[in-house]
Amino acid sequence: MKDADFYPIIFKRKSIRKYDLTPLDDDTLENIKDHIASLKSLYNDIEVDFKIISQNDVNSRMMKKAPHYIAAFSEIKEKYTKEGYKTNIGFILQQMDLFFSANGLGSCWQGIPKPHKEVLKSSDLEFIILMAFGNPKETLHRNNILEFKRKPLHKICKISDSSFDEILEAARLAPSATNSQPWFFTENTENNNVINVHSFRPNIMRAIMLKKYIPIDMGIALYHLKVGAEHFGKVVEIVFDENAKDNTPNGYNYVISLKMD
Ligand SMILES: Cc1cc2nc3c(=O)[nH]c(=O)nc-3n(C[C@H](O)[C@H](O)[C@H](O)COP(=O)(O)O)c2cc1C
Structure with a gap:
């Protein structure tokens, strides 16, 4: 199984919801476990844990089942933003979504289904979210970028330097819960090698569903932004910039910045 440059995968990945329910063989599952152990954190000082569980460990109600799930757990810790620990989980587990897609397996973030109590009790950390995975029973990849339902670039960024477009395109195609695409990217007036990342503040009605x-x-x-920058040969550092925080557009919250050299 390979962990190469994920940039081309970003342009064809999709959420897989129909699975062959036959469990994957032991070698493949071992490979996946090894890969999980090698994932990169956004915040190294937040403790996380990932467990591979089976379809019988999940309460999926109306949702279609998958043969396997990764259950993500985290220490609840504020890091720059109040829910930085969740941003850390998004950053880490998206590496698995792209890894599965690059290796012929399907996956899908699962915000609604929950693991059974025994799974929840098996970790000292807080359960955050599931990711389903297994052999797909539908086409694994999109054939054309037009198959992505996403906002156009000009609606999600205000950056005058068009040389960043191909990097921003990777973030534009990222998956999000209910496809809400809550991101907005701005330039940094003091350093033109920096992209500031902001998230929209939903109104009360949408917040009920999306805030989590x-x-x-x-x-x-x-993570997609980082893959994009590295694909174009940049050395990436993720930094929190007080100045960018004070210059966040109306209706958005500042999250973090990507510094590229
Ligand atoms: C945090 C998160 C939670 C999600 N929860 C669910 C879910 O519970 N059920 C589901 O079918 N899809 C879920 N999705 C998948 C999104 O609906 C999907 O990523 C989005 O519609 C974009 O489609 P694509 O991933 O095929 O590009 C979730 C995605 C994210 C990022």
């Missing part, structure tokens, strides 16, 4: 997931979505988009 927005910090996770932001971690996912941030």
